Amino acid sequence: MCGAEAASIVTGVKAIIYTSVGASDVLELAERPTPAPGPGEVRVRVAISGVNATDWKCRQFGHVQGRLLYPMVIPHHDGSGVIDAVGEGVDRERLGRRVWLWDAAWRRPGGTAAEYVVVPQRQAVELPPDVSYETGAGIGLPAVAAHSCLLAMGGAPTRLGPGALAGRRVLVVGGTGTLGHAAIQLAAWSGAEVIATASHPEQAGRARAAGARQTVDYRADTAAVDVRAAAPDGVDLIVQVAPSAYAEVDQEVLAPAGTVAAYATEGRGRVTLPIAVLMGRNVRYQFVLGATLPAAAKDIAVADVAAAVATGALTVGADSGLPVLRFPLARTADAHDAVQAGSAGKVLVDVATL
Structure with missing residues (x-):
């Protein structure tokens, strides 16, 4: 794989995409080419994608003045999964590591509403073995x-x-x-x-x-x-x-x-x-x-959030007061509608079983 060390080879991925602003019906399930990590990047096989208000607002109102920044967008900033390929300059020890993702779609066309996503390595944070993929996908941006x-x-x-x-x-x-x-x-x-x-x-x-x-x-x-x-x-x-x-x-x-x-x-x-x-x-x-927080502030926040997650102080689920509402990837439009309607809980999209 060009410029990457890979644990597996995949030929195409299912993803939710949109090419114009509008209601949730602009979202469609499509097959996209497999992304390859560049220098300093990792590819993650996504288990769960987290949906936030930012996701439906960008879809409905655009990124800047009612326009999209890219011809095609795969939504969602947050998620969890396993690193399956690394780019040049990334330690191969990261292959196979469970991670949670943040800012995946920030100034990038490809977010976590897909079977695979590529992000800068700092945006794939170690997920402890005793922490669920649900928690991993539910923290991120919030x-x-x-x-x-x-x-x-x-x-x-x-x-x-x-x-x-x-x-x-x-x-x-x-x-x-x-x-x-x-x-x-x-x-x-x-x-x-x-x-x-x-x-x-x-x-x-x-x-x-x-x-x-x-x-x-x-x-x-x-x-x-x-x-x-x-x-x-x-x-x-x-x-x-x-x-x-x-x-x-x-x-x-x-x-x-x-x-x-x-x-x-x-x-x-x-x-x-x-x-x-x-x-x-x-x-x-x-x-x-x-x-839009400064990068340094995000890095400090991510480090503190990771510490809270590791100690069990930050989690999602009914026991911690934040019930989870789950949708399959094909029903991502319903997930967006649920967040827009003010769903009582964390809305997640199941992408793959890991």
């Missing part, structure tokens, strides 16, 4: 973005890990979503006191399973009072899924020098802020998009 949110607060440490956030109070709004779930787990692993939002008992149970000590209904008229009851001095950080809808409540529950880390756009939502009040309290807002 966990990297959650990591950045948690380090956004004033005086934050440079890394996450046991004790790193001891004494900090973190409120996670949308804690039963994929990023919110990762934020709860990473914050709890790092020693923070975590409060999460839940609008009904089932959500509250899921948030507590992830590691939240207390839950509140952020849509209730008593939301600010309830958060203050749990954190009388206010919270140091709010990991916020709806910065426009909850701006007033956020401002009521933030401690002095507190931070709102917002990771969702609410469509074309706008946040109106009382500048004088927030300036006097030294409040900050940090907007986070995982895909």
